[in-house]
Amino acid sequence: MRFNFKLLSIFLASPVFAYIDQPCYKGSQQGVCVPKYSCNSTGQTAKYERYAGSYPNWPCPNDPDDVICCIKSVTKLTTGETLKTPGVCINTKNCNLNKNYLANTAECPGSNNVKLCIPNSNKSTGGTTGGTTGGTTGGGTVTSSCPTVRNPNATKSGKSKAYESLPQIFQNEGGCQNMSGDPGNWYQGQLGYTCMGVTPQTGWTNRSYYNYALNKCSYNSVLFVKCAYDLNKDKFQEGTANLYEKLFGSIAGCTNLPQPAYFVCLDYSLNGPYRTKEVVANNPIGNRDSKTYARLLNSISRQDFKDAVANNSNLRQYLQGWMNRCDAREKYINNYC
Numbered sequence: 001m002r003f004n005f006k007l008l009s010i011f012l013a014s015p016v017f018a019y020i021d022q023p024c025y026k027g028s029q030q031g032v033c034v035p036k037y038s039c040n041s042t043g044q045t046a047k048y049e050r051y052a053g054s055y056p057n058w059p060c061p062n063d064p065d066d067v068i069c070c071i072k073s074v075t076k077l078t079t080g081e082t083l084k085t086p087g088v089c090i091n092t093k094n095c096n097l098n099k100n101y102l103a104n105t106a107e108c109p110g111s112n113n114v115k116l117c118i119p120n121s122n123k124s125t126g127g128t129t130g131g132t133t134g135g136t137t138g139g140g141t142v143t144s145s146c147p148t149v150r151n152p153n154a155t156k157s158g159k160s161k162a163y164e165s166l167p168q169i170f171q172n173e174g175g176c177q178n179m180s181g182d183p184g185n186w187y188q189g190q191l192g193y194t195c196m197g198v199t200p201q202t203g204w205t206n207r208s209y210y211n212y213a214l215n216k217c218s219y220n221s222v223l224f225v226k227c228a229y230d231l232n233k234d235k236f237q238e239g240t241a242n243l244y245e246k247l248f249g250s251i252a253g254c255t256n257l258p259q260p261a262y263f264v265c266l267d268y269s270l271n272g273p274y275r276t277k278e279v280v281a282n283n284p285i286g287n288r289d290s291k292t293y294a295r296l297l298n299s300i301s302r303q304d305f306k307d308a309v310a311n312n313s314n315l316r317q318y319l320q321g322w323m324n325r326c327d328a329r330e331k332y333i334n335n336y337c
Ligand SMILES: *[C@@H]1O[C@H](CO)[C@@H](O)[C@H](O)[C@H]1NC(C)=O
Pocket: 040, 041, 042, 043, 044, 045, 046, 047, 048
């Protein structure tokens, strides 16, 4: 499923990575990204959900629109056999083999990377992994030297890392727009405004991030975002920063990175937090200084874009825009400290 931030559209409006068969989540439930039609087949009695998610929380953000998160729990096999404890269809790499085993049954969609993960002896209870925890970003302490892993929350502005990253992410102060051609602006059948990438729906469902606006702006759910933005732009940016940290940064593993690596990580995560999570996990910051690490993340992100174009020439039209974005990150890194 794609994002649809208007302001980032050149960057995000296309499916970038083939993520078929990759793990996806609805809360703590785990599934796999597969085309919608394949989640369930005739004759099967499995419990399944074709979870499409909603902006900006797409479970399969890097995939085409017909790819959903298939969450499937199987008790009765098509062979007629009944399992004592249900198995789940997940990516084989996520099946904890200390507590479960894998079975190649007709139930699971996707390629051979997806199999039924069944609790041992189909007796004991086992679980899927997943779930994310988040939180708000801590405010920074002002620093003029480069932050390090020992003082990861220090910032140049004294504001939180996410807060100071937002203007750069939007390449401007991120105003509001109500273009009727942007589906993200429509909510409950009415046209509203997207402000700093926050659509009417996301803002309203996450209105607890904008406590200051609850009294004055709750009278109209569609216009809540615009009202909250007009009421206090600075508080709006603060709430939005916390929301981005929660919906992207914390999932991707950016939270404890020092600036300017945090900014690159957060910006990268908007293209799909699970890909960034993988990159950060496979390349921990270790003893690197924050600028070196920021450049490393940016170079991997750059390569991702090139790979995506190499694999799908239809994406070539976006390449220049993506490279410009990577160049802008480079500048931010160079100037940060
Ligand atoms: C999907 O599974 C249900 C049972 O949960 C079944 O009734 C339905 O026919 C299946 N759909 C398809 C397209 O086979």
